[in-house]
Amino acid sequence: MGKRLAGIFWSLLFLAVPVLGVLTFAVAPAYDHWLPKDVSEHGGSIDSLFYFILALTGVVFVVTEVVLFWFMWKYDAAKQSGPATYIQGSHTLEVVWTIIPAATLLFLAIYQMNAWADVKMRRPAMEPTVEVVARQFEWRLRYPGRDGSLGTPDDLFLVNDLHLPVDEDVLIQLKSMDVLHSFFLPNVRIKQDAVPGMKIPVWFKARDVGEYDIVCAELCGWGHYKMKGRVTFESRADFDAWLERKYAEQGTTQPPAPADDVAAN
């Protein structure tokens, strides 16, 4: 009796795994502990892939864990009077549970190739909107100046405060000044390591205006946590106006009048 109770206890402990596991995932979104808001065009396909895999693995998770629980419950020695079943295996089962997962996994792999290619391989033919140079521990930005090309004396140099036009393809030229960093925009579903010695293009299109985080996602030293930037998506008109303000500021030859707030813009 005591042994049977113990067996029940342990089986139920293992049943808690799928139960609490599913519960955690079910409840998390209600507390805002879930995928952050996505404002990009391609983000939808990434998110749906995430959900697809979640559903698939969720089903497998529940089924296998419940089966595990069920076997623990049913085949408890305290409950079984006869000997265990002497069986070496089942060829049929092996074939079935090899072929089906293999096919599923292969299907998953092929199904996702397009999404990957869109984000990382199909670069739009355009000039870079901005050059982002990661450095310990900030994001240095370089916009083309009024002449529209990067690398000329009228370029605009800024730090951490990235502005981009919404509803347009943007191309970012990502570089690093010193060590590895990673340009991560959680709300745009974009991540790309910045590698010293390499110029890596990053492209996307934002659909909504707003201000979002830029996070460094590759350990770059003690200040890795500090590499916070903000990306602001705004209409083309606002973006151009902002650029103009910044161009003017960069050419400042007089200190601001006392009434002006240095922190503006």
Next chain:
Amino acid sequence: MTPPPTTATPAVDHGSAVVHAPAHAAEGGIGHFLSTYVFSKDHKVIGLQFLFSTLLWFLIGGLLALAVRWQVAWPWSDVPVVGKLFAQEGGQMAPEFYTMLFTMHATVMIFLVIIPILAGAFGNFLIPLMIGADDMAFPTLNMLSYWFMWPAFVCFGASFFVEGGAASGGWTSYPTLSTNPASSPASGMGQTLWLLGLTFVGVSSMLGSVNYMTTIILMRAPGMTMFRLPMTIWAMFITAVLQAFALPVLTAAGFMQLSDRMLGTGFFSPEGNVVNNAIAGAGGGQPLLWQHLFWFYSHPAVYIMILPAMGMVSDILTVFARKPLFGYRPMVYSIAGIAGLGFIVWGHHMFMSGMNPALGITFMVSTMMIALPSAVKTFNWLGTLWGGKIQFTTSMLFAISFVSMFIIGGLSGIFMAATPVDIFIHDTYFIVAHFHYVLFAGTAMGVWAAIYFWFPKMFGRTMNEFWGKVHFFLTFIFLNGTFFTMHILGAVGFPRRLADAYHYETFHHLQPLNAFMTYCAIGMVATQVIFAANFIYSMFWGPVAGRNPWNANTLEWTAPSPPGHGNFDYQPVVYRGPYEYSVPGVEKDHLMQTDPPNAAAVAAAAAAH
């Protein structure tokens, strides 16, 4: 050893806690002590040396993790114990200290705990015993493989005390953070010592792997064909192959990085690379080269870190389910498949690295495929439990939890194999959740299962079952509390390795969850005190165990507990496979591998099919 007797092993056994006197007993004094217990060439002593050393480092690695968790939960607050080092700032740790904590936590756990405990402790102890040999093929080499760990211990241990502290570039040690001595405080002596320590661990592992492969191929007992080997041995064998082929790449890469740092070469630094206003050297290299070389080893390394546990768990499940392993050959092929495929998936650690995106496609396919043999193994474990007669001993509980937790770890891997999804979850806590599930909830649980299981064979006494179950229960609860919600954090995009993530809009509401996880982590580490006490107490005062307290059928259970020099009373001859439990038509519920064929039993078994 004497030839085997013609009768089967006696059913009643009084065990033996006496170690056979070593051949060199004639020497007395310190020389004798040193050669018997310190520089021993007996695989069992070496195995125990590995076990004790790695368990100590497990404690250190766990404490480092607690400090990490403390900072993540309550950034910049007064840290217990560690805060004394920062008395000037009122106990708040410096950010570079945090980077050191997670670097050394991972380094210690991977190189000084998991790899040596699986191959060094259990591989060493079990391989000759389970294949019926009297020792390893190269006992002196074996001894050296343990003693090469000591320079590694000294290097890693000393690195905590040098100027700048222990290595803090992540256990992955990516250039140019790790190659330029000015890029971070620990990029000086700490990083150099880290690389040296890694080299010593590599040498130790390579020496061991040569030994294991040779022993398993050449020193099996008569009748022990390859397909009568227990899964533990198959796993150790394949792991040894992995180590032999993969480690040289890491060692070479380590030398290249040392050379970049100390000789000014530029394997990994691009031309003109300047970090913290210091130029590193000649340049002309590529940081990505390191990543390829490193992951070419470190991906097989993760299989090195799980396959032995899979093998041991397979064996333990059969013992306590009292039935054969379901699908023995498919299981063997799966292990081989995991190992083989393991060599062509390394790029999945580098999807965001800037390597050619086309490789993102190829590595995605191979990575998806490597989930297949693991799935097959999981189904076979479930098949092993089906129809069994399950005894819920501590060891069995840990073994079952391995299966349960491995399901979680394995399934979470599918998310990151999916390259587009990896764009979002790379370098977030989703990854941290995945590898802690496979390495801690998986391998470490498997290790505990193995410790509770083979403890009687090692020390001649059993561990306490009640406290073992308490240890299991609390560890199981706390580990899931600590690591399961990391999947959720990862879904938010919470990045790894950040000393303070809460100043980002996206993450600043996640602090309470992290606090909860840290409480669970503290509970988890505190629970190990129970294990330590049980282990130490049982070593000396536990109930004496016989030869075969679990009624298992593999060869090591025919030897005394603990076995003396030479292991067996007589040369075992093997007549059966490793899982002869509940054989129909046989009165006993198990047959040892050495039990000679009995015509009646064979006929009855044939009739029953």
Next chain:
Amino acid sequence: MIKPRQSPLPGMKMVSRSGLRVVPVLAVLVAAVGCGRTPPAAFRLNMVQATKSAAPEAGMEKPWAGWARERQAQVATILEAMFGTPDEPVALAETGLDHAKLALAAGPVRSDIVGRKNGLYREHCAHCHGISGDGMGPTAAFLNPYPRDYRPGKFKFKGTWRDARPSRDDLVRLLHQGVPGSSMPSFALLPPAQVDALVEYVRYLSIRGETELALYSYAEQELGTDDRFPETREFLVDEILTPIVEKWQGAEEAAIPIAAVPANVDFSKPGDDPANRESVARGRTLFHGDGGCVKCHGVTALGDGQANDYDDWNKVIVEWSKEVSGGLAAGKSDAARSAWLHAAEDVIEGDALRPRTIPPRNLRLGLYRGGRRPLDLYRRLYTGINGAPMPGVGPSGPGGKGSVPDEEIWHIVNYIRSLPYDFDGELGVDRPLVAKDRF
């Protein structure tokens, strides 16, 4: 089936549970070792100056070490009374500091997120700049250049006369921009209230540091061996504190005059544009001539001129170190002096950063630590850089005359801005650096 536990001896009870008596013992040990809370953060004295100014009088009888400690203790007490502690700052009315802002910046970083508004300095600054603003936080030794030591009250990048203090706007701008090319990051993303609080706290730490220095200076000049500092409000506030505060408050009015930009200068166009050619040529002439720039910055402006000077913070250590070793080498000292010299040696070794030379800037990189606007470059040129060997070409004070007329400084600015694009029109930062490149 598992066999029941066997007892090794008949009659011996299985004592598995009592063996775990060791658990509570272990727990108590663990708790004793490490669970005490760390004492609150405390300011450190400026040991370099404290020791430097504590030269014993010839023939001093009492042991030097005890006497020096007593004096330091008095300084510490005075400073605590006047300025408080890192957790509880005090702002005397005479300092003009806003206590509310100080409270926001001071104290430990709270661990609960809701309402976490305090501890800004410790969250953002202390690990480099140190709790006392001494530029010797835990990370400092590994940074190049070292973080600023606020205590002498010298700041490099500002818009006031060279020896004046920075204005509040200067400090806010510094926090916004960071210092590109150094480890000082940009804090532009912090809310303005937090930036203001940090600026106030930096001024507080600087005023405190300068007060400490003033006390040592007074001790060196006025106090005899047996004298103590007068602990009167009159002395401490009127004589010591007020001159310091006046300099800070005067900074708001001490902005340098900015000359009008000449007609042949157009900063919105590149240097090789016809609009600027004349000006850039004039700038080059001045750079090589009256400006006196090539001596340090080199003929090619790569920063490869003379390069073995120190900035003021490092110079203090270097010069004092020479004095100390000279004194030790000279040998003939009495016990007190010998104790002083040895203590000095220990402080230089253990309580100060290893001195580093300051290389002249490589002007072809396009990386300007104090800001890249023409206004910023004008300011650097006009006053030079306070604390660094870079001299100014403008007048040294109001109504003075510099080596270059004020409007002509704009031409030098124009020339400098053209330098990174001088090689094939490519930005200097993209060019591979060769060994002789400096920063």
